[in-house]
Amino acid sequence: MSFDVLIRGGTVVTPSGSRQADVAVQGSRIAAVEAAIPVESAGRVVDATGLLVLPGVIDVHTHTRIASDAEPDRFFQDSVAAAYGGTTTFLSFNNPGTGISVAAQGRLRDGVAEWLDRTVGDSAIDYGLSAVITAQQASPEADLAWAVEQGVSTFKAFMVFDFGVDEAALGRLLAGTASLGALLEIHCEDRAMLERGIAAQMAARRTAPRHHADSRPPEVEASGTERAIALAARARAPMYAVHVSCGDAVATIRAAKVRGEAVFAETCPHFLALDSRVYEGTDDEAMRYVISPPLRSRHDVDALWTGLADGTLDVVATDHVPDRLAVEKRYTGQPFTEISNGAPGIETLLAIVYSEGVAKGRITLERMVDVLSTTPARLFGMPSKGVIEVGKDADLVLFDPSAARIIRAADLHHTSDYTPYEGMAVRGAVRHVLLRGQDVIRSGEFVGRRGFGRYQERSIVSR
Ligand code: MN
Ligand code: MN
Numbered sequence: 001m002s003f004d005v006l007i008r009g010g011t012v013v014t015p016s017g018s019r020q021a022d023v024a025v026q027g028s029r030i031a032a033v034e035a036a037i038p039v040e041s042a043g044r045v046v047d048a049t050g051l052l053v054l055p056g057v058i059d060v061h062t063h064t065r066i067a068s069d070a071e072p073d074r075f076f077q078d079s080v081a082a083a084y085g086g087t088t089t090f091l092s093f094n095n096p097g098t099g100i101s102v103a104a105q106g107r108l109r110d111g112v113a114e115w116l117d118r119t120v121g122d123s124a125i126d127y128g129l130s131a132v133i134t135a136q137q138a139s140p141e142a143d144l145a146w147a148v149e150q151g152v153s154t155f156k157a158f159m160v161f162d163f164g165v166d167e168a169a170l171g172r173l174l175a176g177t178a179s180l181g182a183l184l185e186i187h188c189e190d191r192a193m194l195e196r197g198i199a200a201q202m203a204a205r206r207t208a209p210r211h212h213a214d215s216r217p218p219e220v221e222a223s224g225t226e227r228a229i230a231l232a233a234r235a236r237a238p239m240y241a242v243h244v245s246c247g248d249a250v251a252t253i254r255a256a257k258v259r260g261e262a263v264f265a266e267t268c269p270h271f272l273a274l275d276s277r278v279y280e281g282t283d284d285e286a287m288r289y290v291i292s293p294p295l296r297s298r299h300d301v302d303a304l305w306t307g308l309a310d311g312t313l314d315v316v317a318t319d320h321v322p323d324r325l326a327v328e329k330r331y332t333g334q335p336f337t338e339i340s341n342g343a344p345g346i347e348t349l350l351a352i353v354y355s356e357g358v359a360k361g362r363i364t365l366e367r368m369v370d371v372l373s374t375t376p377a378r379l380f381g382m383p384s385k386g387v388i389e390v391g392k393d394a395d396l397v398l399f400d401p402s403a404a405r406i407i408r409a410a411d412l413h414h415t416s417d418y419t420p421y422e423g424m425a426v427r428g429a430v431r432h433v434l435l436r437g438q439d440v441i442r443s444g445e446f447v448g449r450r451g452f453g454r455y456q457e458r459s460i461v462s463r
Contacts, residue, residue, distance in 0.1 A: 001382070002026070002031075002041050002042075002087075002241050003024040003025060003026050003031055003032070003037075003041050003042040003043065004020050004025055004026055004027065004042065004043050004044065004194050005042060005043070005044050005045075005046060005434070005437060006022055006023070006024050006025075006037055006039060006042030006044070006045045006046070006047075006172075007022060007023040007024075007025070007046045007048050007053060008022045008023070008039065008045055008046065008048060008396070009047060009049040009050075009269060010022075010048030010049070010051045010052065010053040010376065011051070011052050011136065012033060012053045012167065012388050013052055013054050013365050013366060013369050013388070014055075014369060014374075014387055014389070015054075015055065015366050015369055015370035015374050015387070016366065016367065017366060018052075018365060018366060020035065021033050021034060021035055021053075022034060022035065022036065022037040023053055023074065023375075023388060023396065024037050024041070024042060025394040025396075025434070025437045026437075027127060027364050027435075027437055028393060028394060028436035028437045028438075029195045029391060029392065029393060029394055030218055030285055030388060030389060030390055030391065030393075030394050030396075031136070031390065031438065032390060032392060032393050033233070033388060033389065036329055038064055038417035042178055043416050044317065046398070046432060048432075048447070050402065051398045051399060051400055051401075051402070051431060052365070052397075052399040052400075052401055053111045053396060053397070053398060053399075054086070054350075054369055054388075054396070054397040054399055055087065055369060055373040055374065055385070055386055055387050055388050055392075055393030055395060055397070056087065056088025056089060056225075056372070056373065056385070056387060056396060056397055056433065056434075056435065057085070057087040057088065057349055057372045057373055057395065057397065057453065058087070058088070058089045058090070058091075058111040058129065058372070058376035058377055058380070058382070058385060058423040058432075059082060059090040059091070059317050059318050059320070059346060059349055059376075060085045060091045060130070060154075060315060060379075060380050061089075061091070061093075061242060061243070061265070061266060061268070061317035061318055061319050061320070062078070062090050062091065062092045062317075062318060062319075062346055063092065063093055063095065063097070063273040063319070063320060063322075063342065064078045064079070064090070064092045064098065064121055064320065064321060064322065065078075065097075065098050065099045065415070066094075066098060066099040066100070066115065066346075067099070067118065068099055068123075071282050071415075072462055073415075074322070074415045075119060075122045075123065075161070076122050076123065076124060076450050077323060077413065077414070077415045078320070078346050078414055078415050079122075079123040079124040079125050079127065079453055080413055080446050080448070081346050081347040081412060081414035082125055082346045082347060082416075082432065083124055083125050083351055083433055083435075083440045083446060083448060084108060084347055084412075084413050084441060084446060085346065085347040085348055085349055085351060086349075086397040086399065086430040086433060087346065087349060087350070087354040087429060088125050088126060088385075088395040088397070088433065088435045088440070089125060089126040089128070089382065089385060089456065090126075090127050090128075090346065091127070091128045091129065091130050091154070091380060091456075092119075092127065092129060092130070093129075093131075093132050093156055094111050094112070094114075094129060094132055094260070095133060095134070095156075095163065096117040096134075097340075097445065098164060099118070100114060100115060101114060101219075103439060105134070105136060105137070106136060106137060106138060107137055107139050107143065108133060108140040108143040108144070108147060109139055109143040109146055109147070110217075110287045111132070111137070111368055112129065112131050112141060112143075112147050112152055113150075114152055114346065115129055115131075116129065116150065116455070119220055120455075121390065121450070121451040122185040122451065122453075123450075123451070123452075123453030124440065124442055124446075124448045124449065124450060124451075124452055124453050125435055125448070125452075125453045126385075126395075126436075126453050126454050126455075126456055127453050127454075127455060127456065128151065128152075128254070128380075128382075128436065128455060128456035128457075128458055129151075129154045129341060130152070130155060130156055130185060130380075131147055131154075131155050131156070132155070132157075132163075133155050133156065133157045133159075133161055133162075133165065133173060133367040134157075134158075134163035134165070134167070135162075135164060135165050135169070136163055138297075140173070141172055141173065141176045143240045143291075144173075144177060144180055144182065147294055148151060148180050148182055149179075150457070151247065151383045151455070151456060151457025151458050152195070152455070152458070153181070153182045153183065153239070153356055153380070153457075153458040153459060153461070154182060154183045154184075154185060154380055154381070154458070154461050155173070155177055155182060155183075155184050155185065156184070156185040156186070156187070156189070156242065156361075157169075157170060157173055157184060157185075157186055157192055158186075158187040159186065159187060159188060159189055159190070159224050159227075159228065160187065160189045160191050160194050160224075161187075162181075162294075164191065167231060170186070170228070170231055171231050171234065173198040174210060174231055174232050174235035174237035174239060175235040175236075175237060177237065178235060178236065178237030178238060179442050179447050180375050181460030181461065181462065182237055182460060183204070183239075183240055183241055183264075183380075183461075183463065184232075184237065184240065185241075185242050185380065186228045186239055186240070186241055187242055187243070187292075187298070187413070188221060188224035188225040188227075188228045188242075188249070188362065189216060189220050189221050189224040189292070190202060190220050190221075190223035190224040190227065191385070192222075193219065193220045193223055194216055194220050194346055196215055197214070197215040197217065197220060198215045198216075198337060199456075200416040201214055201215045201336075202213070202335065202337075207289055207334075207335035207336060207337075207340060208283050208286070208336065209279075209283050209286040209287040209289075209331065209336050210279035210283075210286040210289045210336075211420075212278070212286075212292075212294055212336040212337075212339070213279050213294035213295065215336070216292065216293060217296060218245075218246035218249070218296060218300065219248065220250050220293075221244075221248070221249050221293050222246065222248035222251075222252055223244060224438065225241055225244070225249045225252045225253065226252050228241065228411055229241075229252065229253070229256045229261065229263055231252075232261070232262075232263065233256075233261055236377070237299065238262035238263070238264065238358070238381060238463040239262070239263055239264070239266070240263075240264040240265065240266065240379065241265040241266065242266050242317075243266060243267065243268050243271070243293060244265050244266060244267045244271075244307075244321070245267065245268075245294070245295075245296050245300065245304070246269045246293070246296050246304075247299060247300045247302075247303030247304070247322065248266075249438070250265075250303050250304065250306075250307040250312055250313065251303075253265045253312055253313070254307070254310075254312040257311075257312060258318070259455065260289075262463050264314045264315070264379055264463070265307075265312065265313050265314055265315075266314065266315040266316065266317050267308065267313050267315075268305070268317060268318060268319045268345070269316060269318060269345055269348065269349055269352035269353060269356075269392075270289075270291065270295065270319075270343060270345065270420055271293075271295065271296065271300070271304055272301065272303065272304055272305065272308075272316070272352065272353070272356055272357065273356045273421065273424070274289070274295050274420060275297060275298050275300075275301055275354050276293065276294070276295050276296055276297055277293055277294055279294075279295070279400045281344065283330050284446065286458075287329055287331045287339055288343065288418060288420060288437050289328060289343065289420060290329075290336060290339045290340070290342075291319070291341060291343050292341045294421070299369065305357065305363065307360040307365070308357070308362075308371060309362065309363050309367060309403070312378065313369065313371070314375050314420075315372075315375055315376050316349065316353050316371050317345055317349070317376070318345035318348075318349050319342065319453050320342075320344055320346040320414075321331040321340070321341070321342025321343060321344065321345075321415060322344050322346075322414055322415040322416040323340050323342055323344065323414070324416055324417045325417055325418050326417065328340040341436065342417060343416075344414050344418070344420070345413050345418045345419075345420070346414055347414050347452065348407060348412070348419065348421055349372065350372065350397070350399070350428075350430065350442075351428065351429075352419050352425050353368055353371070353372060353432075354368060354399070354401070354426075354427065354428045355426035355427045356426075356427055357425040358391055358401075359401070359428065366436050369387075369397045373385070373386045373387065374386040374387050377461070378461065379461065380458060380461075381458035381460060381461045382456055382458055382459075383459065385421045387420045387431055393435075393436050394434055394435075394436060395432065395434065395435055396432075396433070396434045397430060397432070397433050398430075398431045398432035398433070399428060399429070399430055399431065400428060400429045400430075400431050401427065401428050402427075403427070403428055403429035404425065404426070404427055405425075405426060405429060406423060406424065406425055406426075407419055407421040407423070407424045407426055408422065408423070409422055412461075413446070429444070430444065431443065431444060435452070435453075438452065
């Protein structure tokens with residue numbers, strides 16, 4: 001026998017096309033992708049008849065929380081949830097609120113070192129760090145090269161929030177990351193416009209959760225995106241806009257790409273599946289959708305799908321924040337500015353993009369694989385991942401496109417206790433997941449183990 005595992009009879013999907021093929025795995029890697037590989041050649045056969053064989057999803061935007069004394073299982077548990085959803089690799093940020101100590105927040109180097117130390121042996125799936133750069137860190141530029149040596153080749157800075165950086169710092173960080181072959185991710189919102197927007201809501205006593213969205217309308221994001229793109233062009237640096245939510249920002253990014261600038265962009269499942277009508281409910285309902293940027297109009301949702309289909313948007317990732325209703329999302333009548341921003345999503349990425357995108361005819365299956373796996377692997381420096389080809393890691397998802405189900409928080413495994421998609425009917429279901437050739441999900445159940453996930457020392461990439 002020459003192969004360990006043979007995945008037989010499925011439809012293998014790559015960005016360039018789909019075809020009936022068997023996939024043979026030897027050790028941790030894909031050893032063959034061919035029609036009709038003899039079953040005798042493999043130690044174990046997995047029947048994929050009627051199923052899609054997809055590369056494992058790579059979720060590059062999560063705020064998973066590292067283990068603490070009070071909650072020792074939360075990082076592991078979210079990694080298990082990701083596996084249930086077909087994600088085999090995730091990247092996390094180490095911003096304040098994710099469990100990083102106050103002491104480690106003062107220097108980029110300390111924040112990276114502590115995060116790496118406190119996540120060792122804890123994840124069920126492969127994982128990595130995109131380090132957050134804040135205004136509170138002393139000379140973060142000086143630590144960039146060291147972080148890249150630790151396999152942290154992407155960084156994130158915010159234009160808003162108390163830990164956001166000003167435009168002069170952003171320009172220096174763009175130049176610094178570009179000189180190393182690293183990539184700066186930017187949370188794009190216009191700080192001055194946002195401050196005016198919040199002040200206007202407060203002055204009008206519009207403090208309920210739904211007014212969070214009124215305080216940061218699309219023009220705040222579009223203006224921030226435009227300014228970030230201009231800074232990147234001046235620094236001759238690539239940049240990556242996180243969580244693009246509106247048509248105006250898509251148009252700005254499209255124009256930069258037409259000019260030939262190395263501007264990359266991501267959107268998130270909640271912007272693709274939900275819209276601002278959620279803010280019409282009760283305060284307790286609206287609070288679940290206090291996310292920045294907020295949910296937008298149907299017109300914006302359509303513009304995001306168009307942007308994904310035409311290549312303006314490169315990636316879909318979750319912006320997973322494992323807030324819980326009884327803890328971070330409790331509404332006690334305080335103004336919306338005091339409510340935690342974010343919503344859980346680590347388990348529902350593939351479900352939403354497949355069902356809302358592919359099953360509804362808005363993007364092709366091949367494009368879905370590109371934005372969930374192939375492009376994330378390329379942009380974020382993971383050359384062994386992201387596509388089903390000989391020699392790549394055997395990170396594989398067997399997906400049943402004919403299944404139908406209802407998303408319920410009660411059925412999910414993440415550390416949060418709600419889902420923004422409660423009650424939503426979706427097409428498709430994850431049946432089986434392999435990570436580096438080992439079963440992690442089998443017949444829809446977790447069979448992996450804590451610590452099997454490997455830290456990804458990510459490489460620098462020419463973009
Ligand atoms: Mn953000
Ligand atoms: Mn985020």
